Amino acid sequence: GAGVSQSPSNKVTEKGKDVELRCDPISGHTALYWYRQRLGQGLEFLIYFQGNSAPDKSGLPSDRFSAERTGESVSTLTIQRTQQEDSAVYLCASSYSPAGRPGEQFFGPGTRLTVL
Amino acid sequence: DAKTTQPPSMDCAEGRAANLPCNHSTISGNEYVYWYRQIHSQGPQYIIHGLKNNETNEMASLIITEDRKSSTLILPHATLRDTAVYYCIVSDMNSGGYQKVTFGIGTKLQVIP
Numbered sequence: 001g002a003g004v005s006q007s008p009s010n011k012v013t014e015k016g017k018d019v020e021l022r023c024d025p026i027s028g029h030t031a032l033y034w035y036r037q038r039l040g041q042g043l044e045f046l047i048y049f050q051g052n053s054a055p056d057k058s059g060l061p062s063d064r065f066s067a068e069r070t071g072e073s074v075s076t077l078t079i080q081r082t083q084q085e086d087s088a089v090y091l092c093a094s095s096y097s098p099a100g101r102p103g104e105q106f107f108g109p110g111t112r113l114t115v116l
Numbered sequence: 117d118a119k120t121t122q123p124p125s126m127d128c129a130e131g132r133a134a135n136l137p138c139n140h141s142t143i144s145g146n147e148y149v150y151w152y153r154q155i156h157s158q159g160p161q162y163i164i165h166g167l168k169n170n171e172t173n174e175m176a177s178l179i180i181t182e183d184r185k186s187s188t189l190i191l192p193h194a195t196l197r198d199t200a201v202y203y204c205i206v207s208d209m210n211s212g213g214y215q216k217v218t219f220g221i222g223t224k225l226q227v228i229p
Contacts, residue, residue: 004159035219042203043160043219091159104150107159 002026004108006092012114013082021077021111025094032075033105034067035091043091049075082115089113120204125224128198134191136223138204141185147208149180151189152219153200160203160219163189194227201225 005024013019025032034046045059049069060066064082069075079086089112093105121139128134140149150165164171164178166187171178177190191198203222 040221042221045218093159104162104165105152105160106162109159 004092004094004106006090006108006111008111009109010112010114012116014116015084016081018078018080019082019113021079021090021113023075023077023092023094023108025073025075025092026096026106028072029094029096029106030072031095031103031105032069033093033095034075034077035093036061036088037091037110038088046077046090079113082113084115087113087115119218120206120220122202122204122220122223124221125226127226127228128191128194130196130227130229131193134189134194134198134225134227136189136191136202136204136225137186138189139186140204140206143184143206144208147206149178149184149187150205150207150217151176151178152203152205153198154203154222155197155200163202194225196227196229199225199227 004026007022011019030051032049035043036046037043047060047067048056051072064080067075067077077090089110091107091110093107095103095105148165148167151163152160153163154160163175164173166178166180170180178187180187201222201224203219205217205219207217
């Protein structure tokens, strides 16, 4: 079956513009995560969605960042008024967690964002 | 989440076993040990996880010490395609039923021909 897909694969934008990044999780996966990975760094947790529960937004670095998810399907990460420090690869992951134990995360290929 | 420490880099000869260590001395009783790897320019890929017992799958083996304060990921016969950054993380289920994890910088494994 299809894995996690993300679009666009690359995005170049000018400082101050808004961008939208899309994630299509694996069908049936109730959990969806967004991460940011700066060059040469580890993954930084941004936000988490689980079904219809309120998302965990504790990792969002500023109020310029927001994300939405429709039910258990597509998610969109929006960055407003982009800054050069927002340049990074944005990774999406989905998982299905059986009751009682964590589930492994399946990652998409990422969106490489470059802010000029 | 408990923090983990890993060596920043390791080399391994092709065909030999790669043993990647991870320290997680503050792990709590309900936290699992997970390993992922990230090949250049790709998203991370799940490898294996365990709680207390050693685990083996088609990709690797995971050896967890009895006190659970450290673990070792073993790639039994490393190939050039195993060159990647390997992340060791520990995670449990929070009240919402998911794992909020932090991926550190991992260990960059270079498999040498």
